[in-house]
Amino acid sequence: MADQRKIAIVGAGLMGAGIAQVFAAHEFDVAVFDPMEKARASLQDRIRANLEVLGDDDVIADRVHAEADLKAALKNAFACFEAAPEKLELKQAIFAELEAVADPQTLLASNTSVIEITKITARIKSASRTLGTHWWNPPYLVPLVEVIPTQRTAPESLDKMMALLSYVGKKPVHVKKDVPGFVGNRLQHAMWREAHALIADGVCDAETVDIVVKNSFGVRLPVLGPIENADLIGLELTRDIHASILPRLHSLEGPSPVLDANIAAGRLGFETGQGFRDWTEAQMQDVRETLLQHLQSVARNT
Numbered sequence: 281m282a283d284q285r286k287i288a289i290v291g292a293g294l295m296g297a298g299i300a301q302v303f304a305a306h307e308f309d310v311a312v313f314d315p316m317e318k319a320r321a322s323l324q325d326r327i328r329a330n331l332e333v334l335g336d337d338d339v340i341a342d343r344v345h346a347e348a349d350l351k352a353a354l355k356n357a358f359a360c361f362e363a364a365p366e367k368l369e370l371k372q373a374i375f376a377e378l379e380a381v382a383d384p385q386t387l388l389a390s391n392t393s394v395i396e397i398t399k400i401t402a403r404i405k406s407a408s409r410t411l412g413t414h415w416w417n418p419p420y421l422v423p424l425v426e427v428i429p430t431q432r433t434a435p436e437s438l439d440k441m442m443a444l445l446s447y448v449g450k451k452p453v454h455v456k457k458d459v460p461g462f463v464g465n466r467l468q469h470a471m472w473r474e475a476h477a478l479i480a481d482g483v484c485d486a487e488t489v490d491i492v493v494k495n496s497f498g499v500r501l502p503v504l505g506p507i508e509n510a511d512l513i514g515l516e517l518t519r520d521i522h523a524s525i526l527p528r529l530h531s532l533e534g535p536s537p538v539l540d541a542n543i544a545a546g547r548l549g550f551e552t553g554q555g556f557r558d559w560t561e562a563q564m565q566d567v568r569e570t571l572l573q574h575l576q577s578v579a580r581n582t
């Protein structure tokens with residue numbers, strides 16, 4: 281019988297550590313498997329650093345243990361969250377191993393950002409306990425988790441996962457079809473495609489895109505979603521706007537050529553200090569700090 285207070289995580293990176301922190305903060309024992317010694321050795325310290333910034337008790341980190349042995353990590357776990365690199369073959373292999381070592385009733389979830397869960401779990405026999413759980417970074421500050429059952433997921437597995445995530449204070453939503461990118465990333469990247477195309481077409485510069493979003497509909501977004509917004513302004517007006525604008529929006533099927541051009545020029549983003557925009561060290565630090573403070577203040581007020 282799985283222990284209700286034990287959670288297993290596969291992958292001790294950014295998301296694995298953050299998800300571990302969420303469960304540990306709610307008094308679960310968390311075992312985190314990672315094949316890399318460096319990732320295992322730094323796990324508790326990275327969680328302690330997060331806790332310090334949040335002003336949370338550092339005893340939370342003591343409930344998280346790094347494991348070099350997958351079977352030991354999975355022992356008695358109620359649920360396992362896979363947060364390994366975003367590669368289909370790797371995730372398929374990990375799920376095959378999980379099926380071999382996990383207790384039969386342990387829920388097996390993937391934190392993939394965009395890959396269909398049906399593909400990741402294609403070779404699994406006991407697929408009734410598999411599903412997707414798409415957390416957002418950082419998991420301990422962003423409320424949403426998209427929960428994606430496949431056609432082979434048992435309804436009880438979905439119910440148990442929704443209840444577990446609610447219990448640890450997350451906002452789980454049921455995504456009814458296993459489509460690439462689920463709901464959040466499809467919406468997010470639809471906007472990024474148009475942003476890149478506006479820059480490529482010379483309609484505005486990169487900085488202007490961010491100024492426009494942050495000072496217009498971005499101000500309303502935390503309290504007014506796009507569907508609420510359409511209902512608020514009325515569906516006839518929405519239809520008139522869409523009839524005029526949708527045929528003129530970009531529909532490029534692959535990444536924008538401006539992305540390719542920047543990458544070819546070595547402009548990779550914060551990693552190189554230049555991306556779409558040029559960044560000083562101080563500016564990059566300011567972006568990171570402002571984001572963290574904003575997420576903390578949202579978390580405090582919800």
Ligand code: NAD
Binds near residue numbers: 414
């Ligand atoms: P990461 O690179 O920070 O961490 C990945 C970890 O997996 C590393 O510690 C690595 O050592 C470990 N790993 C490598 N091979 C492994 C194996 N065979 N078995 C187990 N662990 C292995 O990556 P991340 O940003 O934490 O992303 C993990 C997953 O979460 C990806 O699927 C990613 O798409 C998804 N995701 C990421 C974000 C984000 O903002 N970073 C948000 C949502 C979802």
